[in-house]
Amino acid sequence: MARRAPITEQRPSSRNLRVLARLFAFVRPYRAALAGALAALLVAAGAVLGFGLVLQRVVDQGLSSGSVGALNHALLLFLVVVTVMAVSVAARVYLVTWIGERVVADIRKAVFAQVLRLDPTFFEVTRTGEVISRITTDTSLLQVVVGSTLAIAARNALLIAGGLAMLIVTSPKLALLVLLGVPVVILPLWLLGHRVRGFSRASQDRIADVGAYVDEVLHGIRTVQAFCHEAVDRVRYGQHVEAAFAAAVQRSRASALLTALVMLLTFGAISVVLWVGGHDVVAGRLTGGELSAFVFYAVLVAGSVGALSEIAGELLRAAGATERLLELLDTEPRITSPVHPLALPGPARGRLELGRVTFRYPSRPDAKALDDVSFTLEPGENVALVGPSGAGKSTVLQLLLRFYDPESGTIRFDGVDVRDADPRALRRRIALVPQDPVIFGADAWENIRYGHESVTDDDVRRAAEAAHATEFLDRLPQGFATFLGERGVRLSGGQRQRIAIARAILRDPALLLLDEATSALDAESERLVQDALARLMRHRTTLIIAHRLATVRRVDRILVMDRGRIAASGRHEQLMAEQGLYARLAALQFRAMPAAETLNAPVGA
């Protein structure tokens, strides 16, 4: 369980704004809804500003004049403004949330589709938990931002602009006073706000650590328990949690201080305005209504400035999340289809040719996993790969499926260099029966049909019969409709293999890749699996990583691999007679464990 590097570090915020602009590309398809939301936003902001005027009327005409009619009139106006505001706010909330949810749904789909395109190298250098967190947490963060924060920001910006205008209209002198006071209020808040944001980021990173640790431990929970490692994990997890707590406390402290400062400074400023304005009212230079309206606008502007600075942090966080998502969307898979892929000749014959293939795993550039490997599989030929652990057998299969490209040399399938073909077309002609087949959380029909959705139930059943899988599938509670996989019925190793064989039978591939299970099955399962495999391999080009004597005896040819090279090739008897690596492996294994018949233990053990 090696720790792998996170994909991105935090970047400076100047890039973040550009990133938010790119996010707009996802909003563009919903222009109509966006226009509606903007209109609602403008009307609502207008209504709020209108309140000040209504207030001024209520005080000057209703209250000061003592006329009940004027008061009624002013309050009626008040009700009209309230209604307009309520309706426009409702429209704004609905439309903006809708856009947010819609955009996030689109981004989730785009990111997931992208992740499915990426090649194994990406997953080797990226923690799975991190990819999952990008698709879930990062997109949720975006949803909050697109679905509310951005609208709140726009609303506050409008209120600030409109409020300032109304301040000037109501009393230019007091407005000038307020404007002079703004830097005094804003500067300390801005400075402290900056610190709070830094703490928030630190706190988020700590929370990500907590998540990553849980992910790692839960994935390896059986190993953790088998090695009685729980106490160590408990302590380490505790440390991560405490670090997250400490970071959160630091953030809360700064943010509490910020809140107090906001209140003191804004209300202090308002009291100065009230004091100066009050003198003007007493001297008759200003009406009571004007002063009321002025204070209303001043509070509105100050509140909006405060709200804007608060959500600035959230916007930055969202910019970070967006950047990580966009980076994922921009990642180009290393294995791609050429612009004009060569069609593989039809009908498929299943001829395979490796010419001087050398390959290193991108994550281990210092070691050659395959070193100048050449061999040919003629159509219909059954060939076994044997060799000690780490010899490169699985690597050959990975390259044939084109999960990686060789560093030098070529791989030809039916005469076409696999790099010139569409990888999907190539993979459709190949079936892989892995050592430990994956069973998905679906019923048996779907598990066998996997990747071959168009075939009928009858075909699935026939494949299952040929794979000796009907025997156990029919005995399940709901037969083939029984839910298998993680949260369904757990299948035994032999049963999983037979499902995988049924899958391969259904694909009817030109090339069959088989990674024989190392663990010994009971005699009955073993016989059924071997029998199913034998049928599948008949008249079909097959490359099999063989661990069993029964298998190597049956194949046309054996390739012995050692340290990334082909050390020898031939039939079992021939290789035994050569007294080389194969004979040594065989002697060690067959003498020690004649029943298990395992071939690929380390040499010289």
Ligand SMILES: Nc1ncnc2c1ncn2[C@@H]1O[C@H](COP(=O)(O)OP(=O)(O)OP(=O)(O)O)[C@@H](O)[C@H]1O
């Ligand atoms: N994803 C990977 N990244 C880096 N190195 C790898 C990766 N997979 C395998 N290797 C290395 O490549 C070499 C060949 O590995 P490979 O899995 O092909 O051996 P193998 O013959 O199939 O062994 P086994 O019988 O134990 O499965 C080994 O040294 C292994 O450590």
